[in-house]
Amino acid sequence: MASKLVQLQSKAAQASQFVTKHGCAYYKQLLERNKQYIQEPPTVEKCNLLSKQLFSTRLASLPGRQEAFWKELDSVKQLWKNKHELKVEDAGIAALFGLECFAWFCAGEIVGRGFTITGYHVK
Structure with missing residues (x-):
């Protein structure tokens, strides 16, 4: 567990260095690309x-x-x-749409519970 924490810290440090080096240039490039919206x-x-x-x-x-x-x-x-x-194809499309709506509902419920299946946080 401690080795994973060290790996995570080193990756976070690398990401922070990358943002420090390239963040300003990216910001300027983004503003230039979208200047028609400003x-x-x-x-x-x-x-x-x-x-x-x-x-x-x-x-x-x-x-x-x-x-x-x-x-x-x-x-x-x-x-x-x-x-x-x-047609069977139309019924299949309707069934898939209903299934997709149900899946998004379930995903929203899981996200609302803090990404837990049961609703209880494991410590």
Whole structure:
């Protein structure tokens, strides 16, 4: 156990040295690559304005999203009405989608419990 701790400490030190050497250059490169997204002047007031614009834009998009949701629901209702014409491939895709949703739910539950299966932390 102690040897693994020493290995982890040495790897953390190596990572820290790498970030110290190359972090500034990476930061400058990242800013240069994304300069079209940077608002001038970069002030707190500008950030507040942008956050309010984003929130308002998201609110304004709700009616369109709601309409798209109802269209999707209507198409599912039509599929259910015509389920005798449903192909095996379509049913398989629907089953896989349901299984994927369930798996993400289970993964979220495990993460919420602190990455434990039972919910109890082993010390």
